[in-house]
Amino acid sequence: MADLRITVWNEGRHEQKDERVRRVYPDGIGGALAAALREVPAAVLRAARLDDPEQGLSEAALAETDVLVWWSHVAHAEVSDESARRVQNRVLDGMGLIVLHSACESKPFRFLMGTTGRLKWRDAGEREILWIVKPKHPIVQGLDGHFVIEREEMYGEYWDVPEPDELIFISSFAGGEVFRSGCCWTRGAGKIFYFRPGHESYPTYFHPQVRRVLCNAARWAAPVPGAPPAFGNRKTGWL
Amino acid sequence: MADLRITVWNEGRHEQKDERVRRVYPDGIGGALAAALREVPAAVLRAARLDDPEQGLSEAALAETDVLVWWSHVAHAEVSDESARRVQNRVLDGMGLIVLHSACESKPFRFLMGTTGRLKWRDAGEREILWIVKPKHPIVQGLDGHFVIEREEMYGEYWDVPEPDELIFISSFAGGEVFRSGCCWTRGAGKIFYFRPGHESYPTYFHPQVRRVLCNAARWAAPVPGAPPAFGNRKTGWL
Amino acid sequence: MADLRITVWNEGRHEQKDERVRRVYPDGIGGALAAALREVPAAVLRAARLDDPEQGLSEAALAETDVLVWWSHVAHAEVSDESARRVQNRVLDGMGLIVLHSACESKPFRFLMGTTGRLKWRDAGEREILWIVKPKHPIVQGLDGHFVIEREEMYGEYWDVPEPDELIFISSFAGGEVFRSGCCWTRGAGKIFYFRPGHESYPTYFHPQVRRVLCNAARWAAPVPGAPPAFGNRKTGWL
Amino acid sequence: MADLRITVWNEGRHEQKDERVRRVYPDGIGGALAAALREVPAAVLRAARLDDPEQGLSEAALAETDVLVWWSHVAHAEVSDESARRVQNRVLDGMGLIVLHSACESKPFRFLMGTTGRLKWRDAGEREILWIVKPKHPIVQGLDGHFVIEREEMYGEYWDVPEPDELIFISSFAGGEVFRSGCCWTRGAGKIFYFRPGHESYPTYFHPQVRRVLCNAARWAAPVPGAPPAFGNRKTGWL
Numbered sequence: 001m002a003d004l005r006i007t008v009w010n011e012g013r014h015e016q017k018d019e020r021v022r023r024v025y026p027d028g029i030g031g032a033l034a035a036a037l038r039e040v041p042a043a044v045l046r047a048a049r050l051d052d053p054e055q056g057l058s059e060a061a062l063a064e065t066d067v068l069v070w071w072s073h074v075a076h077a078e079v080s081d082e083s084a085r086r087v088q089n090r091v092l093d094g095m096g097l098i099v100l101h102s103a104c105e106s107k108p109f110r111f112l113m114g115t116t117g118r119l120k121w122r123d124a125g126e127r128e129i130l131w132i133v134k135p136k137h138p139i140v141q142g143l144d145g146h147f148v149i150e151r152e153e154m155y156g157e158y159w160d161v162p163e164p165d166e167l168i169f170i171s172s173f174a175g176g177e178v179f180r181s182g183c184c185w186t187r188g189a190g191k192i193f194y195f196r197p198g199h200e201s202y203p204t205y206f207h208p209q210v211r212r213v214l215c216n217a218a219r220w221a222a223p224v225p226g227a228p229p230a231f232g233n234r235k236t237g238w239l
Numbered sequence: 240m241a242d243l244r245i246t247v248w249n250e251g252r253h254e255q256k257d258e259r260v261r262r263v264y265p266d267g268i269g270g271a272l273a274a275a276l277r278e279v280p281a282a283v284l285r286a287a288r289l290d291d292p293e294q295g296l297s298e299a300a301l302a303e304t305d306v307l308v309w310w311s312h313v314a315h316a317e318v319s320d321e322s323a324r325r326v327q328n329r330v331l332d333g334m335g336l337i338v339l340h341s342a343c344e345s346k347p348f349r350f351l352m353g354t355t356g357r358l359k360w361r362d363a364g365e366r367e368i369l370w371i372v373k374p375k376h377p378i379v380q381g382l383d384g385h386f387v388i389e390r391e392e393m394y395g396e397y398w399d400v401p402e403p404d405e406l407i408f409i410s411s412f413a414g415g416e417v418f419r420s421g422c423c424w425t426r427g428a429g430k431i432f433y434f435r436p437g438h439e440s441y442p443t444y445f446h447p448q449v450r451r452v453l454c455n456a457a458r459w460a461a462p463v464p465g466a467p468p469a470f471g472n473r474k475t476g477w478l
Numbered sequence: 479m480a481d482l483r484i485t486v487w488n489e490g491r492h493e494q495k496d497e498r499v500r501r502v503y504p505d506g507i508g509g510a511l512a513a514a515l516r517e518v519p520a521a522v523l524r525a526a527r528l529d530d531p532e533q534g535l536s537e538a539a540l541a542e543t544d545v546l547v548w549w550s551h552v553a554h555a556e557v558s559d560e561s562a563r564r565v566q567n568r569v570l571d572g573m574g575l576i577v578l579h580s581a582c583e584s585k586p587f588r589f590l591m592g593t594t595g596r597l598k599w600r601d602a603g604e605r606e607i608l609w610i611v612k613p614k615h616p617i618v619q620g621l622d623g624h625f626v627i628e629r630e631e632m633y634g635e636y637w638d639v640p641e642p643d644e645l646i647f648i649s650s651f652a653g654g655e656v657f658r659s660g661c662c663w664t665r666g667a668g669k670i671f672y673f674r675p676g677h678e679s680y681p682t683y684f685h686p687q688v689r690r691v692l693c694n695a696a697r698w699a700a701p702v703p704g705a706p707p708a709f710g711n712r713k714t715g716w717l
Numbered sequence: 718m719a720d721l722r723i724t725v726w727n728e729g730r731h732e733q734k735d736e737r738v739r740r741v742y743p744d745g746i747g748g749a750l751a752a753a754l755r756e757v758p759a760a761v762l763r764a765a766r767l768d769d770p771e772q773g774l775s776e777a778a779l780a781e782t783d784v785l786v787w788w789s790h791v792a793h794a795e796v797s798d799e800s801a802r803r804v805q806n807r808v809l810d811g812m813g814l815i816v817l818h819s820a821c822e823s824k825p826f827r828f829l830m831g832t833t834g835r836l837k838w839r840d841a842g843e844r845e846i847l848w849i850v851k852p853k854h855p856i857v858q859g860l861d862g863h864f865v866i867e868r869e870e871m872y873g874e875y876w877d878v879p880e881p882d883e884l885i886f887i888s889s890f891a892g893g894e895v896f897r898s899g900c901c902w903t904r905g906a907g908k909i910f911y912f913r914p915g916h917e918s919y920p921t922y923f924h925p926q927v928r929r930v931l932c933n934a935a936r937w938a939a940p941v942p943g944a945p946p947a948f949g950n951r952k953t954g955w956l
Binding site: 327331350351352353354355357358359360361363365393395397399401402404412413414415416424425426427468469470471472473474475476477 | 566570589590591592593594596597598599600602604632634636638640641643651652653654655663664665666707708709710711712713714715716
Binding site: 141 | 607610664705708
């Protein structure tokens with residue numbers, strides 16, 4: 001089995017400023033994601049952060065990434081248009097992208113979707129249930145119908161994204177709202193999966209089924225071998 | 240504005256046997272649906288029931304129907320294959336079809352979808368909230384984000400239907416389940432809308448927003464004028 | 479790698495009656511399909527025909543089939559409703575189905591789609607070009623942009639099927655028509671692929687890229703392991 | 718019937734530099750488009766060009782536009798990111814957008830789609846046939862199955878766009894290529910229609926069926942009345 005080179009990109013700001021987040025994620029959110037993704041067969045993991053050179057998103061780093069896992073929240077605006085454009089282009093070129101939680105309003109995701117990614121939200125530590133609406137999809141392998149996260153931030157519809165190519169999960173929250181919590185899109189040669197759970201103040205990324213989804217999604221998003229599509233001038237036809 | 244000929248087909252069995260249903264729906268479920276649909280501009284309403292001649296689904300009756308509204312539950316098996324096939328063929332020919340609540344397991348809907356329509360359920364009179372996930376769609380005109388039904392039967396995912404062409408509503412229930420409560424499909428020249436609410440023991444079809452959806456959906460499902468597509472042997476091409 | 483049990487079901491009538499078809503397909507259309515599918519890794523092949531006991535479609539035979547490949551044309555009407563219903567139910571249960579050429583009007587496909595499958599056609603032995611519109615899809619692995627079949631029957635739009643979940647190929651014909659020649663649907667737990675080429679009077683199933691598509695599609699349509707979705711009464715919720 | 722304010726935005730460069738284009742379009746491409754769109758009931762037309770102040774795309778001009786029709790080709794790069802972003806935001810806010818021919822590589826369309834819009838092409842004045850694959854859709858009202866343009870530029874698949882929400886037309890070209898020539902997307906509250914024909918050196922925008930499609934599409938893309946979706950913090954839920 002060929003290596004799957006996964007880069008976990010984490011904004012990394014809550015962990016610096018907020019003692020409570022450090023208590024939940026002693027190795028940072030990125031550390032918890034990397035620990036989860038180590039279960040992916042043949043995974044080769046690399047960490048990247050906003051404060052790295054070139055925001056951790058140099059051409060070279062992206063060229064060596066098969067699947068990029070992205071968590072961001074308070075620093076969306078600090079990601080430069082150039083960085084976001086490089087991520088976008090690399091996805092169109094075939095890199096997989098796993099977009100987590102509040103990163104639905106991040107620049108790379110907005111550039112790829114064309115929409116705002118806005119939604120309703122409430123941070124009250126309430127129960128979330130994720131229901132599978134696409135059984136047999138590779139991303140839900142090993143899961144059984146639904147799973148429960150005891151305390152999470154609520155995200156509610158309407159969520160401003162393009163109609164997903166495949167809708168995998170719908171969440172309900174104790175407060176009554178619903179959300180399309182797992183969605184797949186293809187853009188160019190790249191596969192994109194958005195997965196809702198993961199507020200910084202809850203231990204969501206230690207949840208066994210959440211981790212299972214992350215691993216399944218990384219495998220699913222792996223680039224497909226083969227030549228890229230051809231474009232441009234065709235001198236002659238078949239007549 | 241041309242007439243819109245709406246036939247409300249109601250199985251009509253609960254009303255005969257169950258005093259509680261009669262108390263909720265003194266004019267029957269079909270009567271409440273017809274009262275709601277009278278608000279559709281230019282609507283011409285007709286009632287039909289399982290116990291009518293030819294099960295209320297003769298070729299002639301269907302030929303004079305632009306939109307068929309269908310409620311059924313305990314008597315799915317009594318609807319003959321021939322009746323269901325006539326409904327299916329008339330939909331393929333352009334008739335709109337509004338499928339309500341437990342009719343997701345009725346024969347006409349199963350024949351059109353190709354799937355079983357099975358789901359999870361619980362009759363505990365619990366709160367349902369319907370969230371709009373396709374704002375600006377004709378079926379949600381005049382509604383605002385979501386609406387609440389205080390007491391309803393629960394339907395839960397996974398629901399065995401083809402991926403909808405358009406997903407309009409997602410419901411959450413007090414018990415935590417979710418459901419794709421408003422879904423659109425096109426089959427042949429006909430438009431189909433499934434709308435979840437409407438258990439026989441709750442006064443759901445008197446709910447103002449439910450009635451608004453019914454009226455919007457009937458308008459949306461109206462047959463589109465124009466010649467049917469051509470099929471068959473083409474003797475020559477353009478070469 | 480687990481065995482993939484592929485049953486090639488061929489109506490088998492042209493080969494009995496028509497000397498020209500026998501010349502093109504000395505081992506029958508089913509024989510050519512089986513020869514192609516022998517290239518699928520871990521494939522275990524079985525042949526079935528309309529004239530076999532229970533039309534080659536007994537419960538037992540279907541239960542032991544992972545992927546059913548179906549070719550039919552002149553004898554659509556002879557396939558009993560019961561046989562077609564068994565195929566439909568087994569697909570909903572997880573069996574893959576590859577539907578070939580004129581089988582778009584066969585009963586199993588019509589029962590699963592809910593539509594007529596009708597189209598335009600012309601048998602003039604004209605050039606077909608199949609263009610890939612979903613690069614990187616598993617069904618087009620190893621293909622490069624498009625391929626040409628020198629002589630085929632023409633099928634033209636409008637084709638009466640539900641919107642495909644994924645559109646893989648679009649054909650153009652020398653006469654100027656187009657067709658959605660490769661389409662994917664999921665119904666229940668089963669995956670369905672329709673592939674257009676394969677008129678009985680042309681050696682299409684010896685074409686290397688056609689054979690590649692057949693093999694890719696059989697792999698793609700393989701049943702996904704895991705428990706089936708749960709349905710029925712839920713006594714309690716999460717409140 | 719309320720006014721439908723249509724702005725025809727034409728890059729306007731070929732007409733300045735190329736005598737042949739002036740001969741085909743004496744009033745410019747924008748002039749021909751406006752003449753076609755005058756047939757839309759209640760249309761109020763306005764012209765805009767790249768060389769206008771603020772590139773013809775000021776906040777004020779867009780705010781007064783219900784449907785923007787966009788033709789561009791040689792000057793894609795001159796449209797500023799700011800102008801393109803204003804168009805994108807106004808579409809998300811509800812404005813309809815009709816994207817014509819080579820404008821599939823323009824900035825506003827690329828910003829809304831997230832993809833490159835690249836394709837194959839050949840300018841050989843060859844026959845294009847547009848086949849309807851979504852009969853009964855509002856955009857094909859009054860058309861009958863297909864129509865022919867005698868001389869056009871060829872565009873061929875693969876075309877790098879997101880899966881369309883609705884596929885309306887597929888073209889075949891005399892040279893054998895195919896193209897998804899009419900596609901619908903929704904982004905935010907706005908409807909987008911891409912329509913392929915319209916190379917500057919052919920009189921395509923005088924073709925009666927092309928004009929019919931333009932008029933139908935402008936009506937289809939009209940903003941839907943009603944409040945925009947709500948976003949942001951919800952203090953309480955329903956518990």
